[in-house]
Amino acid sequence: MSYIPNTETDRAAMLQKIGVESVDELFRDIPQALRYPDLRLPQPASELEVLRELAEISEYNLDLAHFPCFLGAGAYRHFVPSIVGHIIGRSEFYTAYTPYQPEISQGTLQTIFEYQSMICALTGMDVSNASHYDGATALAEAVLMAVSVGRGKRRKVVISAGVHPEYREVIRTYTQGMELTIAGEELAPLDATALAKLVDANTACVIVQNPSFLGYMCGLPALRTLAEATHTAGALLVVSADPISLGLFAPPAEYGADITCGEGQALGGGLNFGGPYLGYFACKQAYVHKMAGRIIGQTVDRQGRLGLVLTLSAREQHIRREKATSNICSNEALMALAAAVYLGALGKNGLRKVAELCYHKAHYAARELSAIPSFTLLSDQTFFKEFALKCPAPVDEINDYLLEEWNIIGGYDLGRDYPDLEDTMLLCVTEMNTKEEIDTLVEALRSMEESL
Amino acid sequence: MVQHLKDRRYLATHEWVKLDGEEAVAGISDYAQHELSDVVYVELPEVGDSFAQGDTMATVESVKAASDVYMPMSGEILEVNKALEDSPQLVNEDPFGQGWFIRFRPSAPQEYDALLDAEAYEKLCQEEAEKGG
Numbered sequence: 001m002s003y004i005p006n007t008e009t010d011r012a013a014m015l016q017k018i019g020v021e022s023v024d025e026l027f028r029d030i031p032q033a034l035r036y037p038d039l040r041l042p043q044p045a046s047e048l049e050v051l052r053e054l055a056e057i058s059e060y061n062l063d064l065a066h067f068p069c070f071l072g073a074g075a076y077r078h079f080v081p082s083i084v085g086h087i088i089g090r091s092e093f094y095t096a097y098t099p100y101q102p103e104i105s106q107g108t109l110q111t112i113f114e115y116q117s118m119i120c121a122l123t124g125m126d127v128s129n130a131s132h133y134d135g136a137t138a139l140a141e142a143v144l145m146a147v148s149v150g151r152g153k154r155r156k157v158v159i160s161a162g163v164h165p166e167y168r169e170v171i172r173t174y175t176q177g178m179e180l181t182i183a184g185e186e187l188a189p190l191d192a193t194a195l196a197k198l199v200d201a202n203t204a205c206v207i208v209q210n211p212s213f214l215g216y217m218c219g220l221p222a223l224r225t226l227a228e229a230t231h232t233a234g235a236l237l238v239v240s241a242d243p244i245s246l247g248l249f250a251p252p253a254e255y256g257a258d259i260t261c262g263e264g265q266a267l268g269g270g271l272n273f274g275g276p277y278l279g280y281f282a283c284k285q286a287y288v289h290k291m292a293g294r295i296i297g298q299t300v301d302r303q304g305r306l307g308l309v310l311t312l313s314a315r316e317q318h319i320r321r322e323k324a325t326s327n328i329c330s331n332e333a334l335m336a337l338a339a340a341v342y343l344g345a346l347g348k349n350g351l352r353k354v355a356e357l358c359y360h361k362a363h364y365a366a367r368e369l370s371a372i373p374s375f376t377l378l379s380d381q382t383f384f385k386e387f388a389l390k391c392p393a394p395v396d397e398i399n400d401y402l403l404e405e406w407n408i409i410g411g412y413d414l415g416r417d418y419p420d421l422e423d424t425m426l427l428c429v430t431e432m433n434t435k436e437e438i439d440t441l442v443e444a445l446r447s448m449e450e451s452l
Numbered sequence: 453m454v455q456h457l458k459d460r461r462y463l464a465t466h467e468w469v470k471l472d473g474e475e476a477v478a479g480i481s482d483y484a485q486h487e488l489s490d491v492v493y494v495e496l497p498e499v500g501d502s503f504a505q506g507d508t509m510a511t512v513e514s515v516k517a518a519s520d521v522y523m524p525m526s527g528e529i530l531e532v533n534k535a536l537e538d539s540p541q542l543v544n545e546d547p548f549g550q551g552w553f554i555r556f557r558p559s560a561p562q563e564y565d566a567l568l569d570a571e572a573y574e575k576l577c578q579e580e581a582e583k584g585g
Contacts, residue, residue, distance in 0.1 A: 151498065289493050289513070312492070 062409065064271065068437035070365075072386050072428025073213070073412035074135070074164050076266045078244065078354065079432060081345045084268040088338050102310045109308035112333065113296040115340035116282075122246045122343070122351075123260040124253025125282035129293035130331035135240065135263025136167040138279030139207065140174035141292045141326055142238045142259045145283070146205030147180070148290045148325045149236060154204035156181045162189035162212030163240060165417040180204075189214055189418070190381065192222040196229035203235040205259075210241050210252070214414070214426065215362075215386030216379060217245075220255055227256025236287070243267055243280065243339075245384045247355035259283045268342025269335055278335035288312060292326035357431035358385035361438065365429045368442045372449055378424060386428045388414060388421065392452060395425045398445070406444040408437075455482045456574040457548050461524075461567035464576060468548065469524035471564060472555075478524050479552040480512065480543065483577045488514035491543040496532040496553060503527065505563050510553055512543065521553065525563040531555040 006014075011023070020026055027035060045053070069077055088094060092107060102109060112130045119128035132138040143157055157180055159168060168185065175182075181202075187194045189212055199206055206226065210218050230237045238259045239252040244266045246252075252260040264278035265271075283291055289312065297311030346354065362385045369389055370377045378388035391398055395413035402408040411425035418424075429438065456462075460470035466484035470477050485491065493513040503509050503523040510521040533552050535542060543551040558564070568576065 289495065 062403075064409075067407050067409050068433065068440065069409040070411050070427045070429065070433070070441060071409050072215075072430075073426055074166065074263060075271055076242070076244070076385075076428065076430060077271050077432050078266050078430055080268050080270045081342065083345050084338050084341045087341045088334055093334065093337055103307070106308055108333065109296045109310075111337045111340055112331070113298055113308055114344070115336045116296060118340055118343045119243075119280050119282050122243055122251065123241070123257075123280075123282045124251030125257070125260050126285040127288050127291070127295065128280065128282035129291055129295050130333070131264070131336040132261075132279030132281055132293060132328060133330075133332055134275075134277035134279045135261070135265075136164070136170035136279070137174070137328070138261040138263075138281045139163070139167045139238070139240050140171045141279075141281060141328065142207070142261050143171055143175060143180075143205060145259065145287065145290050145292060145325050146236045146238065147178070149287055150204045150234070154202055154235065155179065156183060156200070156203045157205055157207065158184040158195060158198045158203055158235075159207040160189060160192075160195055160209065160212070161185045161187060161418070162214060162216075162218075163207055163209040164213045167209075167240065190216055190218065190379070192218050192226045196226045199229050199233045199235060201233055203230075203233055205236040205238050206230045207238045207240065209262075210239055210249075211245055211384040211386065213417075214378070214388050215383040215428075216381045217249060217384060219382070220250060223255040231256065242384065244351070244355055244358065247351035247353075248359060249355075249384070253284075258287065264335065264339050267339035269338055276332060276335050278332045278339055280336075280339070290325050292324070292328050293331055354431050355384075358429065361385075361431065361433055361435075362387060362427075362429035364435070365427065365433075365438045365441070368438065369427070369445065372442065372446050374449055374452075375445060378421070385430055386426055389425045389427055391423045391425055392449060394423055398425065398448065401448055402441070402444055406440065408441055408444060454486055454577065455548070456570040456577070458570040460548070461564060461569055462573035462576075463522060463524050463567060465522050467522055467524045469564070469567065471558075471561075474557060475530060475555055476525060476527065476558050476564075477552050477555050479547055479554075480521060481573070481577075482547045485544050485547045485551070488512065488517060488519065489544075490515045491540045494536040494540050494543065494553065496536065497529050499529050499531060501529045502559075503529075505560070523556075524567065525556075525558045526560045527556040527558040529554055529556050 015022065064077060093111070116128040116130065120126065132141055147154065159171070159182060161184070172182070183198050184195050192208065195206060208218060208226070210223070212218065227237045236258040237256055238261070239257040240262045241252055241260060243262060243264055261279065261281040264280040267278070269278055281291070281293065294313070295311050297309055299307055299309055301307050343351065362383065366377060366387045369375055374392040376390045378390055395411070395415065399410035402410040411427040414421040414424040414426050460468045462468050462481060466481045468479055468481050491512055491514045495511040497509050503526065505523055505526045507523045508520040509523040512519050512521055532554050535550065545551065
């Protein structure tokens with residue numbers, strides 16, 4: 001069966017038009033031996049056979065429905081209400097790319113507008129854009145924006161070592177060639193006071209992650225002092241925050257953030273073998289002209305009817321071009337929609353409940369785990385859903401043991417990114433982890449400790 | 453009716469500059485604001501910045517374009533029009549008065565003499581309009 005729609009006559013006409021005798025002549029430059037290589041494919045199989053084979057292969061994967069998981073470190077397993085899949089699976093949303101003729105797509109614009117409104121409510125910021133690719137690129141955009149707000153004269157970026165190590169890498173990649181100085185990563189990840197001392201008149205922004213990569217919350221007084229030092233120097237305070245934590249803890253606006261951004265995967269995105277993710281991004285009104293990406297605004301037409309538009313688009317690449325803060329004007333529309341549906345389905349109280357469950361379960365886990373001899377908590381600081389546990393053996397060995405003997409997916413090896421934190425495991429507990437799972441983890445580590 | 457005030461000089465890029473003793477004030481012309489249509493944002497330089505004649509000193513955004521605004525004469529910025537932050541429409545309403553952009557100290561006052569006078573500038577605007585802007 002041929003899938004080529006043109007006829008022999010069509011092909012003859014095309015060949016004649018371009019002055020070639022035959023199709024073979026078109027491929028004359030490709031060596032004979034390479035033209036029809038032997039692909040060594042297996043025998044053809046029926047759809048049923050192929051599905052069976054693929055199902056067999058997929059069973060090699062560990063399935064989070066069957067394996068308790070305590071791994072977080074930037075990608076989180078939270079409950080995704082069924083309505084999220086149903087809404088984002090609708091063909092009107094699922095197939096549409098960023099609208100290039102935006103105002104005709106009122107429905108799409110409305111979902112983005114509502115997403116933006118919810119992000120503002122969550123972060124306390126004045127204005128949100130339509131989203132970025134992921135938390136790392138959103139944070140890198142914050143750096144570009146801060147440099148732009150400083151009119152390119154401020155060339156130093158102060159960044160806490162508590163920021164996700166991969167995000168810091170992405171910031172380096174994004175800003176290479178810009179000749180920025182990046183400072184602060186050598187300091188202890190939780191030391192806001194030491195960070196404040198690095199801020200000077202050349203500083204474009206100060207970046208903290210709260211909760212930090214290690215899971216700990218920075219105290220409000222320390223953050224306010226940092227914000228004050230940052231603003232006194234004329235720089236911007238950028239906060240990368242887990243949006244689920246904002247259901248329980250103070251929004252970054254409350255302690256002086258100028259830009260709040262981060263990874264929105266936790267908001268209805270699920271864990272999908274690496275993506276798609278969602279970079280949320282919001283800032284104070286004063287800086288909106290320097291914000292990358294698109295913003296949807298609500299207005300009325302001449303007859304007073306509600307309408308949604310792309311607003312302030314002079315900031316964007318398509319009008320400002322080389323003057324734009326960033327060349328990114330795409331957004332992660334489908335995942336932004338998922339986040340909006342997720343937040344809408346949970347509501348204010350639901351989100352708080354999710355955050356509380358994470359908090360209490362994580363604290364139960366931390367208490368039980370640190371009661372095992374030779375396992376201790378790295379810090380007694382307040383944490384949200386992740387905490388660092390000092391272990392009596394290398395983290396890799398413990399994880400292998402947990403997986404092989406107990407079918408448990410363990411935590412993240414902090415020694416990979418922090419040389420001082422060898423044999424320290426970052427564990428994540430969300431509302432998805434049952435008490436039984438936590439108790440099994442404790443039992444597993446206890447039995448391992450006894451066999452050491 | 454587009455105005456071309458005679459008490460100041462102009463650049464072919466549609467900025468105006470008016471001398472005031474040792475200092476000077478600059479903005480964009482009535483013709484320029486008319487061509488841009490509704491101005492929504494003006495990004496101004498900082499006090500203390502120095503520019504050479506022809507450098508980009510500001511950016512003006514309207515509902516249909518973002519344009520650079522050039523320094524009419526070399527000099528140091530003494531004051532910027534803060535009113536434009538909240539009321540960018542002043543550029544449309546009163547481009548030669550309340551819609552001014554910067555006050556600066558010219559470092560080469562002789563540059564003024566080579567600029568276009570109102571008559572020459574008006575002619576230039578007419579030619580541009582005939583060519584279709």
